[in-house]
Amino acid sequence: MTYYFISDLHLDFYVSPVFRTIDILRMEFEVFFERNFLPADACCIAGDIANDYFNYMEFLKFIAEKYKTVYVCLGNHDIITERIGKFGSDRDFLTSENKIKYFLAETRKIPNLQLLENRIADGIAGCMGMCDFKYKHVPSASEMVNKILWATRWFDGRHWNYKLNNADKLWRHYDSVFRKLTAQRPKIMMSHFLPLEFEMPKRYKQDPCSNFFYFHGAKYLEKMDDGSIWQAGHTHTAIKREFTDKLGKKHLLLCNPVGYPEENPYAEYGLKREDFLIDLDSLNDEAVAAMTEANKIASGKRKTRSYKNAKAMIKDILSE
Numbered sequence: 001m002t003y004y005f006i007s008d009l010h011l012d013f014y015v016s017p018v019f020r021t022i023d024i025l026r027m028e029f030e031v032f033f034e035r036n037f038l039p040a041d042a043c044c045i046a047g048d049i050a051n052d053y054f055n056y057m058e059f060l061k062f063i064a065e066k067y068k069t070v071y072v073c074l075g076n077h078d079i080i081t082e083r084i085g086k087f088g089s090d091r092d093f094l095t096s097e098n099k100i101k102y103f104l105a106e107t108r109k110i111p112n113l114q115l116l117e118n119r120i121a122d123g124i125a126g127c128m129g130m131c132d133f134k135y136k137h138v139p140s141a142s143e144m145v146n147k148i149l150w151a152t153r154w155f156d157g158r159h160w161n162y163k164l165n166n167a168d169k170l171w172r173h174y175d176s177v178f179r180k181l182t183a184q185r186p187k188i189m190m191s192h193f194l195p196l197e198f199e200m201p202k203r204y205k206q207d208p209c210s211n212f213f214y215f216h217g218a219k220y221l222e223k224m225d226d227g228s229i230w231q232a233g234h235t236h237t238a239i240k241r242e243f244t245d246k247l248g249k250k251h252l253l254l255c256n257p258v259g260y261p262e263e264n265p266y267a268e269y270g271l272k273r274e275d276f277l278i279d280l281d282s283l284n285d286e287a288v289a290a291m292t293e294a295n296k297i298a299s300g301k302r303k304t305r306s307y308k309n310a311k312a313m314i315k316d317i318l319s320e
């Protein structure tokens with residue numbers, strides 16, 4: 001079964017703000033789809049689909065026609081509720097909770113689409129997540145000052161009305177969700193905010209606001225099986241890397257953002273959209289082949305002179 005992983009669509013920047021009929025939107029979505037998506041059995045979208053709830057819902061209806069199954073988690077842009085200002089179309093929602101409730105009710109009407117907010121379906125878990133203020137991007141920074149900056153200057157603090165924008169409460173909520181979801185050992189974990197294990201792209205290292213994107217994810221990744229995938233978004237640099245946890249299990253970390261029109265997320269690491277089309281069965285087949293061979297060696301059915309030889313043999317099997 002093939003999965004295409006993508007995030008940070010920011011559709012509001014790719015559709016007309018004036019001609020807002022469903023027919024026109026769908027024509028614009030077709031162009032966007034051709035440019036950014038690839039055919040697969042399933043598609044996983046890790047948040048930031050649109051600021052505008054109408055664009056958000058119409059796109060989910062559109063994308064559900066393109067794949068057998070679509071899995072989505074929320075992003076920080078998806079839950080904004082601005083009463084006055086440039087994101088005015090969200091004035092219909094007094095709180096982020098209301099907007100989330102609306103999305104959950106509307107997406108339930110799309111049978112092959114799963115909006116994963118704090119839940120697991122078909123072995124795929126998802127939630128938006130949040131940054132952890134215990135992580136300090138600048139070691140000398142004050143946690144308190146960071147929280148004030150987040151609440152008064154940062155996009156999320158200014159445009160959310162979520163759990164009264166209490167940063168501690170928000171992190172405690174998502175920390176508990178991450179623990180509960182990863183304890184169920186999903187084959188794919190989706191979040192919008194990023195575990196630091198993705199490693200920070202160079203261009204964000206100088207930026208103190210990077211504090212508002214990340215959390216330490218090792219303790220959650222350790223609970224997941226060898227060969228599992230964590231997909232995140234939020235940062236507009238495409239990332240694909242393997243993370244080995246302290247128990248020796250390997251996890252594939254994926255971030256494939258579309259970003260804003262003037263950006264090129266693939267530039268920094270020289271990736272392409274094909275890198276985010278993953279055949280999960282073949283990943284599983286490799287793991288099963290290695291386990292079978294390891295069992296043969298352990299039971300003496302296959303002779304090796306040393307542990308070193310056995311390791312080389314498993315490596316050969318995996319690379320075949």
Ligand SMILES: [Fe+2]
Pocket residue numbers: 048075076077192233234235
């Ligand atoms: Fe984001």
